[in-house]
Amino acid sequence: MRVSLDRMGDLLPAALPVLLMLLALPLIGSPSAWVTLTAAGLAMGMMIFIMASGLTLIFGLMDVLNFGHGAFISIGAYVATLVLLPLAGWTQADALGWNLAALVPALLAAMAATGALGLVFERVVVRPVYGQHLKQILVTMGGLIVAEQLLAALWGPNQIALPLPAALRGSIVLGDAAIEKYRLIAVIVGLAVFVAMLAILNRTKLGLLIRAGVENGEMVEALGYRVRRLFVAVFAAGSALAGLGGVMWALYRESVTAGMGLEVMILVFIVVIVGGLGSVGGCFLGSVLVALLANYTGFLAPKLALGSNILLMVAILMWRPQGLYPVGKG
Amino acid sequence: MAEALLELAGVHTHIGRYHIVQGADIAVPAGGLTMLLGRNGAGKTTTLRTIMGLWRASAGHVRFDGRDIAALATPDVARLGIAYVPESMGVFASLTVKENMVLAARDRALNDARLAWIFRLFPALERFWLLPAGALSGGQKQMLSIARALIEPRRLLLVDEPTKGLAPAIIDMLIEAFQELKRVRTTVLLVEQNFRVARALGDTVAVMDDGRIVHAGAMAALADDEALQQRLLGLSLASHQ
Numbered sequence: 001m002r003v004s005l006d007r008m009g010d011l012l013p014a015a016l017p018v019l020l021m022l023l024a025l026p027l028i029g030s031p032s033a034w035v036t037l038t039a040a041g042l043a044m045g046m047m048i049f050i051m052a053s054g055l056t057l058i059f060g061l062m063d064v065l066n067f068g069h070g071a072f073i074s075i076g077a078y079v080a081t082l083v084l085l086p087l088a089g090w091t092q093a094d095a096l097g098w099n100l101a102a103l104v105p106a107l108l109a110a111m112a113a114t115g116a117l118g119l120v121f122e123r124v125v126v127r128p129v130y131g132q133h134l135k136q137i138l139v140t141m142g143g144l145i146v147a148e149q150l151l152a153a154l155w156g157p158n159q160i161a162l163p164l165p166a167a168l169r170g171s172i173v174l175g176d177a178a179i180e181k182y183r184l185i186a187v188i189v190g191l192a193v194f195v196a197m198l199a200i201l202n203r204t205k206l207g208l209l210i211r212a213g214v215e216n217g218e219m220v221e222a223l224g225y226r227v228r229r230l231f232v233a234v235f236a237a238g239s240a241l242a243g244l245g246g247v248m249w250a251l252y253r254e255s256v257t258a259g260m261g262l263e264v265m266i267l268v269f270i271v272v273i274v275g276g277l278g279s280v281g282g283c284f285l286g287s288v289l290v291a292l293l294a295n296y297t298g299f300l301a302p303k304l305a306l307g308s309n310i311l312l313m314v315a316i317l318m319w320r321p322q323g324l325y326p327v328g329k330g
Numbered sequence: 331m332a333e334a335l336l337e338l339a340g341v342h343t344h345i346g347r348y349h350i351v352q353g354a355d356i357a358v359p360a361g362g363l364t365m366l367l368g369r370n371g372a373g374k375t376t377t378l379r380t381i382m383g384l385w386r387a388s389a390g391h392v393r394f395d396g397r398d399i400a401a402l403a404t405p406d407v408a409r410l411g412i413a414y415v416p417e418s419m420g421v422f423a424s425l426t427v428k429e430n431m432v433l434a435a436r437d438r439a440l441n442d443a444r445l446a447w448i449f450r451l452f453p454a455l456e457r458f459w460l461l462p463a464g465a466l467s468g469g470q471k472q473m474l475s476i477a478r479a480l481i482e483p484r485r486l487l488l489v490d491e492p493t494k495g496l497a498p499a500i501i502d503m504l505i506e507a508f509q510e511l512k513r514v515r516t517t518v519l520l521v522e523q524n525f526r527v528a529r530a531l532g533d534t535v536a537v538m539d540d541g542r543i544v545h546a547g548a549m550a551a552l553a554d555d556e557a558l559q560q561r562l563l564g565l566s567l568a569s570h571q
């Protein structure tokens with residue numbers, strides 16, 4: 001896990017989620033409620049990570065602040081409805097095989113569509129404003145709003161119900177505690193994405209180039225590689241991951257709305273900043289922290305739920321101004 | 331004198347609204363080591379960055395092996411066989427020494443014979459082969475940065491102040507490494523502030539001041555002419571002797 005733990009064995013941030021969990025247990029009191037909340041937090045954290053992981057690399061590699069990332073979250077969810085709703089017979093059959101026969105193509109379609117749109121978005125919206133942060137914020141924000149309006153125009157302003165496939169419903173009971181099956185699945189998928197990203201970043205030449213590019217893109221160019229091309233590939237992959245996260249998020253809420261991407265973008269930005277811009281490992285930890293905290297405070301002090309994440313961000317940035325795992329810019 | 335492998339003719343570079351390089355003419359003969367000297371802020375780094383395409387020349391020609399490369403993108407310049415060791419070293423701190431070298435070798439696998447040669451020049455790199463490069467000392471990072479430029483045979487090395495901030499013993503080691511490069515007739519353009527290094531290594535020399543070349547010739551001639559050194563470089567360089 002060199003990417004997450006690369007800063008020379010700096011393990012302290014990695015211990016934070018565990019500390020948070022231990023701290024929450026006596027506050028919550030009931031172990032079964034704690035298990036349920038922790039599972040919910042981990043599941044939500046994994047989904048946020050999937051949505052945020054691409055964004056952190058996009059920033060790290062080319063210093064691009066892409067608010068448009070949220071559009072791919074919504075678009076992914078809408079594209080999935082194009083597959084899942086016509087195949088409702090398969091998703092609602094109480095047979096995992098049939099459920100997956102609908103779900104897997106839906107996920108692939110969502111990722112293909114958002115990946116391809118990512119390529120277009122990079123070329124048309126992002127490329128003209130390289131190196132100009134203020135314009136990037138305005139233009140990518142504009143892109144997000146336009147995308148939302150287009151989705152609302154194409155699919156209508158109402159939310160679309162997206163029921164979970166039948167086999168993924170229900171809970172697993174552990175003593176007094178119940179863990180929703182879908183949350184477990186979200187954790188597994190999130191971990192799989194994390195492990196795959198680490199494997200690519202640490203074990204492949206492409207991954208080496210991405211990590212080197214995040215540190216010092218100019219030097220990567222001076223060694224004879226086109227960072228631009230690398231960036232376009234990362235942008236498309238990051239957009240596809242946002243699409244994947246969007247589908248998972250929509251299934252979690254069992255509904256799709258045009259505004260869902262923008263809503264979740266606040267959390268996505270918090271975890272990217274908390275983790276350290278450009279750091280995949282930091283993004284992973286940040287996601288888990290933010291989601292655990294949101295679930296714990298949602299239970300303990302519902303009024304503080306959103307504020308708690310802002311507080312978390314402030315506290316972490318006071319401790320580490322560059323985030324949990326700062327990426328040394330050369 | 332051998333024919334120039336690299337030739338700058340009337341090169342100007344602007345950074346924003348600043349006019350930094352103001353008509354530089356430099357010839358780097360093939361197979362030799364050319365020193366580029368000059369005071370702080372003279373424009374040496376800017377000149378190397380212009381050759382690499384990291385800054386765009388606003389006028390003039392940068393010819394490499396007879397071809398004008400002034401308009402090429404940086405990766406294309408690198409792929410012509412020009413290796414760059416920047417002043418900041420540009421070592422990827424989160425990558426291991428090995429991974430840094432793998433990237434530098436581009437499409438080829440690491441060549442064992444070449445690696446053995448590099449390890450003879452810089453034994454520390456072998457010792458810390460699998461450590462993150464960020465853990466290396468300043469001198470070791472400099473060795474890694476130079477080693478990256480050597481891992482494949484390149485036609486020209488651009489090296490920016492490799493001895494900056496290093497202890498005399500490490501500087502001696504770098505001098506020996508460059509002497510080895512000279513033995514195998516590598517073409518090098520080396521920026522230095524340390525006159526002892528320049529004297530030990532330079533075949534030819536160009537002195538830059540305020541973005542212009544104010545002197546060019548044989549290094550030995552400059553090394554023997556203290557009055558000229560004083561005039562061109564002032565006390566800052568001469569005091570390094």
Ligand SMILES: Nc1ncnc2c1ncn2[C@@H]1O[C@H](COP(=O)(O)OP(=O)(O)OP(=O)(O)O)[C@@H](O)[C@H]1O
Binds near residue numbers: 345348370376523
């Ligand atoms: N990015 C930049 N923006 C503005 N001015 C710059 C920039 N880089 C260099 N300069 C200016 O250009 C001039 C030449 O700088 P350069 O780094 O090329 O000098 P140098 O000869 O390499 O100096 P040193 O020996 O200190 O490394 C300096 O006045 C410097 O302030």
Ligand SMILES: [Mg+2]
Binds near residue numbers: 375376490
């Ligand atoms: Mg310099």
